Amino acid sequence: MKRLLMVATAVVLLAAGCSDPGAGTTNAGAGTTVSWPAETSKLDGVNLTIWAAQNSNAVAKKVSADFEAATGAKVKILTVPDPYEQSVQTKVASGDKPDLAFWQPTASQLTAINAKQNLQPLDGAPFIGKYTPALKDSTGILDNTRYAALVTVPAVEGVWYNKEVFAKYGIAATPKNFDGMLADARKIKAQGGVSFYEMGGEKWATQWWVQVQLADAAKQGLWDKVNKGQEKFTDPAILGAITKYKALVDEGLFNKNITSATFVDQGKALLSGEAAMAIQVNTFFCQLQAQSTTAELNKKIGFFPISPAGNVGTVIPDQSNALIAFKTGDSQREAAARQFLSYWLGTAYPGFVKELNTVSIQTGVETPAAVPDALKANAASIGDSVGSMQVQAIVNPDLYLNLANMLAGQATPEKVASATQAQFDQLAQAIGAPGF
Known part of the structure; x- marks a missing residue:
């Protein structure tokens, strides 16, 4: 949680990204259209990179391996040094972008990464309707456009x-x-x-x-x-x-x-x-x-x-709670990044929750019985909570x-x-x- 804070120099440095070349479902908030490929569509020869912090670099490990087996894609998880948010902003400002990255899904941090220019909008994603009501629109949204996919319960x-x-x-x-x-x-x-x-x-x-x-x-x-x-x-x-x-x-x-x-x-x-x-x-x-x-x-x-x-x-959602997908200018990889998110929050989600032994954020997926009571109580408090x-x-x-x-x-x-x-x-x- 120490990597929460935005610095002015990073705000100034952020570079503009490419336009989203996808086609398909309309993302009304962003005025663009993208497709949401089937979760296990073949992706032989496609390489995806995910940026993660030191405390989130193992979160997607099994999901990535399973996605590789199901689609033929290759997924590399790269650990970005602390302080994570500032390091990511500096890299993006220099033109270095991953396909996906763990990111704090708050409006201020989406502003910090210049979401409108650098990120793919995720409106219309097949997993949005699966979120529990208290979490569906609680975070990951900037200027009425969804830019982050929540994968675990916000802190x-x-x-x-x-x-x-x-x-x-x-x-x-x-x-x-x-x-x-x-x-x-x-x-x-x-x-x-x-x-x-x-x-x-x-x-x-x-x-x-x-x-x-x-x-x-x-x-x-x-x-x-x-x-x-x-x-x-x-x-x-x-x-x-x-x-x-x-x-x-x-x-x-x-x-x-x-x-x-x-x-x-x-x-x-x-x-x-x-x-x-x-x-x-x-x-x-x-x-x-x-x-x-x-x-x-x-x-x-x-x-x-x-x-x-x-x-x-x-x-206070943490960067380990959500992922963002970048506009890289490569339409195939951008679509594959969206497919990865759909897979994670679709077919793979029940197994992910069980493996991580954490509270489920989807209405159709039960929280494992082995999750400690205190963690369940923490998650239950979200419904009456307020943003930090x-x-x-x-x-x-x-x-x-x-x-x-x-x-x-x-x-x-x-x-x-x-x-x-x-x-x-x-x-x-x-x-x-x-x-x-």
Whole structure:
């Protein structure tokens, strides 16, 4: 999740792509037409390249092998170095394009990759109607055109907690709002426990603490106002969330090594019971799965969404959740890329879900019984959730870096807010947003 942020230089550098030469089903949103070949049409002699990040380069491995066997195509998965999004943008700006790539399917990241010029529109794809209603139009769309194919459940910011630690400190039920969670946290601290574990050493998750506090405001149009310049990071809503985060750290509700702790440290702390709670996204749970059995996880780990007024989750799709298909100028490869997506989200999807042991995003495919309860609870929270800054804001400044500076004593909440707003203005200007 650390590879979430768009930089202004990449926005400026993005090059224009070629037109889509396909023919067939109309993609009304983009004003172009493309065909959607049968899933197993023969593709002997066709070579496809997929770009992936270090944490997503194994996701398509089996699907690719099965597609090769079914069609005769050759699929190469190439790992692009971190920071993934910035590296991809730089490569594309130089004219280097894959056929497909894992990509964060938010409007801001589709803008960052210059979707209209560089990507194939996916409207009319045969798999769209298979998505569960809560996910069908939740992401992957920019200016009423679909550019990304969702393959796994989008990440949700919320609270992963240790059930045994809750029981140890007499907490019988999960909290119903943010203040209720803090009351539980103070109860744990008063008895000598560690309430929250933060991975400030790797910085990128610090922003989740601010964003979950903004969930209710986001539902009421906060980010729309920010996008129009009617609300700023320095105004009470966002600044207040930043200030509260610092106050909770100062209160001693977090791990003492907050400025040096890593993502791995955070996972180990929650699983071992060293800490009671961590505000994180789905990739956090993946490392717990790698260290534990489903039975142990069901016994120890739970999940609940949180917001100031209730249990509202904050959705933030990750690049591992979706793929985009590029306009390469080669009509055969472009059609083959669309065929690969159809195959993955068609014939191959039941096996993919089972192999990955993950929650299904299609109405006709059951979630495997071996998927841990906490992951199911995380996915179930999407229906009542709200989009994160990355989803709803037109650009995404380095809030997490500024917050990490605050944790290290190098910035006040006010400085965090002003620095973030200044970068937001710069990025908005770079894409030509009105009013900036």
